[in-house]
Amino acid sequence: MTTLFISDLHLSPSHPNITDCFARFMREEAAHADALYVLGDLFDFWIGDDDRSEFANQIRYEFQRLTSNGVPCYFTRGNRDFLVGKHFARETGVTLLTDETAIDLYGTKAVILHGDTLCTEDLNYLKFRQTVHQPWLQWLFNRIPMTIKTKIVKKIQTDIRSDKQNKSLDIMDVTQSEVEAVMDRHQVSLMIHGHTHRPNIHTFRSCDQTKTRIVLGDWYTQGSVLVFNQEGFTLEKRPFIFS
Template sequence: MPLFPSMTTLFISDLHLSADRPDITACFLRFMSTEARGIDALYVLGDLFEMWIGDDDDSPFHQQIKSAFRQLTDNGVPCYFIHGNRDFLIGKRFSQETGVELLPEHTVVDLYGTPTLLLHGDTLCTLDEGYQRYRKKVHNRFIQWLFFRLPLRYRQRIGEKMRSDSSQTNRTKSQAIMDVTPGEVVHVMAELGVNQMIHGHTHRPDVHTLSVNGQDARRIVLGDWYKHGSVLICTPQDCQLETRDFQP
């Protein structure tokens, strides 16, 4: 029996799923088999995985996660995914195997009558110039084509090295640089004509009020899943950020 009224849409991001964190995986699988059943839609706004080096990585762990999505979509729940900075290589094969629809990095949806911009959030961190240069390189289609020509085991090593380097680099950056740039938020919302934005990436769950083109607007930031699960629950009435304990 569904836990929510039929008119409910759920948003999650920054789970960073990996075989090294079975507590996060167990919470996610429980969420998929209970709360996500019978809702209008589930949106995953990036960094579902700690690392994704190609759709051909058929490890038992990845198969388990893909199976959870397949069961949900087979039961009539539309699932949508926007790439994050950790899993931007998720592709068509993943979509075909799970039934999850891949969305553009900036997607506007009608959320119960409110035009809402959905994105991972890393494109808003314009003060982090080093990261933006890195992002431009790894999103280059030719570089990705070359990467996919490498054997899986080499890609895994490269991915681990990039993940380690990223963690070390982030330790030296200020919190202001790693957060979104307020002016960029307003610019993007004004350009796309929306007064509501939902994103992840910064791991700072909150609801921010702002002004866009002289009108009230809000930016909802999703939480990560490092210490507990984090879910945004939206209904025609409002949106509410909630947490979920790892232990049932």
């Protein structure tokens, strides 16, 4: 049996090929796993649990199908789906996790997170993150009519794209000192995260230990899945199928 990890799918109605790959993965692969972990940015932007569009309901259905068949699913919110809330969890059966969560993987202790909080040099983003995570602001946003929320989200997405064009790649990557601080805090030698869209397996020495940081890939041109079992792990690709 295996435990599966995915992140940064950025699902949206405008990219049905990614959604199709996700649905196929959920039905043909995740359905046979010990557990599935979604480490943020499942959606290109989750506008709120009151989204009842055909697309949103399709994603809900895939999670309902998985969890109702006995496969536990855990969800860490990212910078694009921080508005995923208790209603979504209740309707789909997923378990919402905190920003950082220590888990046991077949005897190996690991810390999992989306990864945005590791990018401590991206000051503009961290300021944005602090603002949008204010409970009162989320409470207010969730009570705005859907048409207005859609306009606000489009403006945010435009601002995000513009901001990225003016940033260096180094600023948008993790800060090694923060990686080590998080791992030390949770007393682990393994970290799994997404966010940076730079799939890789990094090893380094810290506190006289060899430690590993696994970075999940995005789903822009193909699926990306971390497959973890008792024998070890592999970071694998899943092709899109075009009709």
